[in-house]
Amino acid sequence: MDSKKITLSEKEIPQQWYNIQADMPNKILPPLHPATKQPIGPEDLAPIFPMELIKQEVSQERWVEIPEEVRKVYQIWRPTPLIRALNLEKALDTPAKIYYKNEGVSPSGSHKPNTAVAQAYYNKVEGVKKLTTETGAGQWGSALAFATQMFGIELEVYMVKVSYRQKPYRKSLMNTWGANVFASPTDRTNAGRKVLEQFPDSPGSLGIAISEAIERAASDEQTKYSLGSVLNHVLMHQTVIGLEALKQLEKAGDFPDVIVAPFGGGSNFAGIAFPFLHYKLTENKNLRAVAVEPASCPKLTKGQFRYDFGDTAGLTPLLPMYTLGHNFIPAPIHAGGLRYHGAGVIISQLLKDEIIEAVALHQLECFEAGVLFAKTEGIVPAPESTHAIAQVIREAKQAKEEGKSKTILFNLSGHGYFDMQAYTDFFEGKLKDHHLTDEELFSGLKNLDTPLIEQSVA
Numbered sequence: 001m002d003s004k005k006i007t008l009s010e011k012e013i014p015q016q017w018y019n020i021q022a023d024m025p026n027k028i029l030p031p032l033h034p035a036t037k038q039p040i041g042p043e044d045l046a047p048i049f050p051m052e053l054i055k056q057e058v059s060q061e062r063w064v065e066i067p068e069e070v071r072k073v074y075q076i077w078r079p080t081p082l083i084r085a086l087n088l089e090k091a092l093d094t095p096a097k098i099y100y101k102n103e104g105v106s107p108s109g110s111h112k113p114n115t116a117v118a119q120a121y122y123n124k125v126e127g128v129k130k131l132t133t134e135t136g137a138g139q140w141g142s143a144l145a146f147a148t149q150m151f152g153i154e155l156e157v158y159m160v161k162v163s164y165r166q167k168p169y170r171k172s173l174m175n176t177w178g179a180n181v182f183a184s185p186t187d188r189t190n191a192g193r194k195v196l197e198q199f200p201d202s203p204g205s206l207g208i209a210i211s212e213a214i215e216r217a218a219s220d221e222q223t224k225y226s227l228g229s230v231l232n233h234v235l236m237h238q239t240v241i242g243l244e245a246l247k248q249l250e251k252a253g254d255f256p257d258v259i260v261a262p263f264g265g266g267s268n269f270a271g272i273a274f275p276f277l278h279y280k281l282t283e284n285k286n287l288r289a290v291a292v293e294p295a296s297c298p299k300l301t302k303g304q305f306r307y308d309f310g311d312t313a314g315l316t317p318l319l320p321m322y323t324l325g326h327n328f329i330p331a332p333i334h335a336g337g338l339r340y341h342g343a344g345v346i347i348s349q350l351l352k353d354e355i356i357e358a359v360a361l362h363q364l365e366c367f368e369a370g371v372l373f374a375k376t377e378g379i380v381p382a383p384e385s386t387h388a389i390a391q392v393i394r395e396a397k398q399a400k401e402e403g404k405s406k407t408i409l410f411n412l413s414g415h416g417y418f419d420m421q422a423y424t425d426f427f428e429g430k431l432k433d434h435h436l437t438d439e440e441l442f443s444g445l446k447n448l449d450t451p452l453i454e455q456s457v458a
């Protein structure tokens, strides 16, 4: 029998991150200043990010050294196992081989600590005393709470008010790691007070919480801000996932035909796919990489490629990306980590250049896939991760129909043990697929006055 679990030793934790910017055929466009609409420089970002991360954001170096202190913290849970999903293969009666990388084994239960630890470290080195951030479903807030605790930095988390009420255990987890958690919108910031004045019962949104966290960081010298997805340095930190998977598949004598990952802002997709895409970009290796987004928040498959803000208040730089508009309010589906209006800049360019693919799936198909995965492989996946599993099942069924073998690799971005309410709702028949009307789809785009992109492809 083929072995089920392919492990690496601690010594094999990658020494460097992979920066795909070095290999992209079309370079990304620069971020623009929100007021002047001119390209921004490092000094514009210095009030909210440490210099090393600003450098990484624009770096064209293919390999970037992972500091020893970061690798030491990674040792708590890395390298993560690569698992051959033999039971799932059997249940699907497919000739396809299915492998998954289990990022759910991290302290906070997802891939997010891979960048949280790196970001906390660089802030510590540059003398930062406190970080602020936002969190939706609580995955990012808890990852950063763990990471700041490792390096003795304080953390303020602005948690979207509905999630604060719906996910009390995520809040307790952040508190356990010493973070202060506030239900956003709060009366602690201008951005929050403005929303509360107009809508005292506002349930909050990720965009509002980002505005609050940035405002707090910008108004205090010793405080900086930290973002859990979308940005180039975040995507790069996540490449430890794919770099390990490369070595593990090499041990198994395999290379994927298709890589699948759920898609929120792009960090775990980038993490697993970019190190493999290196071979597509430099050696013409045949490889598909498929990002799976929820049908209720379809920026990659139905959004516009244009400049847009990362937050609701318009405080962030304008980023060139696929977006549904910074005022788009997604339906309250259970995969909270995928409910963001925009996509990472690098991902957007790769999609535009047809180097990667995207699909949008409805949540009932995803939960069904998640339950089949739990029944066969034993691990209850995060609602976000079920999107990847549903696409993997589609790929495996297609292989069966065609009578062809293929090797599928997917990222199990997190476990779902804090998300059992979502599964309860699914079992009780309370979850519905949300079919976006054209009106809803264009609600966030129609009044956008941010710059469109006219791009001549090289």
Ligand SMILES: *Cc1c(COP(=O)(O)O)cnc(C)c1O
Pocket (backbone or CB within 6 Å): 110, 111, 112, 139, 140, 228, 229, 230, 262, 263, 264, 265, 266, 267, 268, 269, 337, 338, 382, 384, 385, 413, 414, 415
């Ligand atoms: C946050 C999250 C995602 C989506 O975010 P990306 O930046 O696109 O990776 C996916 N899965 C889990 C478990 C998450 O916590």
